[in-house]
Amino acid sequence: MVDDLLGNILERVVARNPGEPEFHQAITEVLHTLQPLLERRPEYLDQRIVERVCEPDRQVLFRVVWQDDAGRVQVNRGLRVQFNSALGPYKGGLRFHPSVNLGIIKFLGFEQTFKNALTGLGMGGGKGGSDFDPKGRSDAEVMRFCQAFMTELVRHIGPHTDVPAGDIGVGGREIGYLFGQYKRLTNAYDSGVLTGKGVGWGGALGRTEATGFGAVFFLSHLLASRKRTLDGLTATVSGSGNVATYAVAKLEELGARVVAVSDSSGSVHDPAGIDLALLRQVKEVERARISEYAARRSGSTFLRGARPWAIPCDVALPCATQNELDESDARSLIANGCIAVVEGANMPSTAGAIELLRQAGVAFGPAKAANAGGVATSGLEMQQNASRQQWTFDQTVGRLAEIMQRIHDTCETTADEFGRPGDLLLGANIAGFRQVADAMLAHGVV
Numbered sequence: 294m295v296d297d298l299l300g301n302i303l304e305r306v307v308a309r310n311p312g313e314p315e316f317h318q319a320i321t322e323v324l325h326t327l328q329p330l331l332e333r334r335p336e337y338l339d340q341r342i343v344e345r346v347c348e349p350d351r352q353v354l355f356r357v358v359w360q361d362d363a364g365r366v367q368v369n370r371g372l373r374v375q376f377n378s379a380l381g382p383y384k385g386g387l388r389f390h391p392s393v394n395l396g397i398i399k400f401l402g403f404e405q406t407f408k409n410a411l412t413g414l415g416m417g418g419g420k421g422g423s424d425f426d427p428k429g430r431s432d433a434e435v436m437r438f439c440q441a442f443m444t445e446l447v448r449h450i451g452p453h454t455d456v457p458a459g460d461i462g463v464g465g466r467e468i469g470y471l472f473g474q475y476k477r478l479t480n481a482y483d484s485g486v487l488t489g490k491g492v493g494w495g496g497a498l499g500r501t502e503a504t505g506f507g508a509v510f511f512l513s514h515l516l517a518s519r520k521r522t523l524d525g526l527t528a529t530v531s532g533s534g535n536v537a538t539y540a541v542a543k544l545e546e547l548g549a550r551v552v553a554v555s556d557s558s559g560s561v562h563d564p565a566g567i568d569l570a571l572l573r574q575v576k577e578v579e580r581a582r583i584s585e586y587a588a589r590r591s592g593s594t595f596l597r598g599a600r601p602w603a604i605p606c607d608v609a610l611p612c613a614t615q616n617e618l619d620e621s622d623a624r625s626l627i628a629n630g631c632i633a634v635v636e637g638a639n640m641p642s643t644a645g646a647i648e649l650l651r652q653a654g655v656a657f658g659p660a661k662a663a664n665a666g667g668v669a670t671s672g673l674e675m676q677q678n679a680s681r682q683q684w685t686f687d688q689t690v691g692r693l694a695e696i697m698q699r700i701h702d703t704c705e706t707t708a709d710e711f712g713r714p715g716d717l718l719l720g721a722n723i724a725g726f727r728q729v730a731d732a733m734l735a736h737g738v739v
């Protein structure tokens with residue numbers, strides 16, 4: 294009965310959002326896990342909470358026009374989807390990548406809503422970005438693009454309304470240019486309007502490291518509940534951006550050997566263990582391709598066009614992008630004896646891959662729980678801005694560690710409560726949804 298109702302809702306959501314496969318995928322994954330909750334809480338269906346959470350509060354699409362270094366006029370599209378504000382101001386990153394479209398931003402905003410609920414820090418869900426491609430652009434071009442983008446975005450955001458941050462293609466440099474333009478347009482030093490700011494002007498120490506660190510804290514708890522530790526394990530990580538870099542750093546600090554990282558052109562296999570200083574030099578300082586790492590590091594090889602999942606490992610952390618770990622990748626991981634997959638990226642594993650990992654008994658840390666450390670630390674940055682304080686690195690990372698432990702335990706106990714021990718995907722979806730749904734019920738028909 295509930296199953297039929299959920300099936301009908303899903304069908305309607307897919308029909309009214311055509312051509313948005315990533316959004317359909319994210320909604321399908323969540324709705325497929327809600328049945329046991331809805332059987333106990335029929336008021337969610339009576340009040341049409343499921344339909345309501347699948348419909349964004351607001352979607353803003355806008356033109357972004359700027360001039361490149363050669364004086365040519367460039368036209369991009371800007372987006373901000375304000376998905377759900379039941380728990381607080383909209384909160385979520387901005388993605389600058391040529392693949393960005395409305396369906397991708399909607400999937401990210403939908404996921405963000407439940408992820409932010411799991412942090413317990415009173416944040417709603419939103420996401421935005423542009424099809425602008427920062428690769429190969431000069432700092433001056435990136436600055437002019439960010440200024441043009443903020444010239445429209447400024448109307449829609451604010452410390453109590455909507456608080457953007459980084460995501461793919463948006464890091465400290467971009468947040469700086471965006472903040473500068475926001476300040477110029479408003480004549481207000483609203484520190485709390487963006488997170489991921491520089492530590493000298495309102496940023497929180499530890500925010501840069503937070504998503505990668507948080508994912509590894511989550512992995513440690515996942516292993517601990519199976520009486521294992523990271524010490525001595527072999528890890529593979531995809532991506533070599535913000536999340537991947539600080540996942541590598543924490544994995545190595547906790548005694549694991551990371552033998553692979555990647556970017557969209559291929560993977561590096563480094564059997565001796567990734568040299569973190571070289572990785573940061575190549576990616577953060579020089580903004581070069583990951584093949585450059587292999588060129589400078591003896592004993593490592595560059596596997597052009599390959600994902601890292603065929604390289605044997607005990608634990609795997611997809612930290613690049615959506616749908617980067619499919620069924621054939623899952624088969625390779627299982628065949629090589631991988632014991633845990635923890636998602637640093639958003640929706641990196643396909644539904645088929647997740648099912649294969651589940652059947653094989655591989656421990657699984659779902660994105661909306663495992664990568665919540667980034668946005669949680671954005672919440673801590675907002676707390677610091679509101680109280681005009683700056684905490685030490687250890688204070689912030691200490692809070693992050695507590696939050697990740699609590700998120701892990703919430704997922705575990707919720708899975709137990711609904712008779713599916715160890716199914717942290719179900720635990721995360723139900724725990725996040727329940728919190729949003731109860732707030733929406735309390736707020737009435739709005």
Ligand code: NDP
Nearest residue numbers: 460461462504532533534535536556557613614638639667
């Ligand atoms: P970055 O831009 O810093 O790094 C992205 C990395 O992923 C790069 O190595 C990039 O390679 C690779 N990548 C991007 N797109 C693709 C693609 N289509 N195919 C293969 N590789 C790709 O981004 P982040 O590290 O911030 O984000 C990584 C993931 O983590 C995303 O899914 C993001 O949504 C998620 N996330 C980020 C958080 C944060 O705080 N930053 C918080 C929670 C989740 P290349 O340079 O070749 O494009």
Ligand code: 2IT
Nearest residue numbers: 385386458460667668671
């Ligand atoms: O996907 C994510 O959680 C992020 N990109 C971070 C969002 C944030 O507001 O810090």
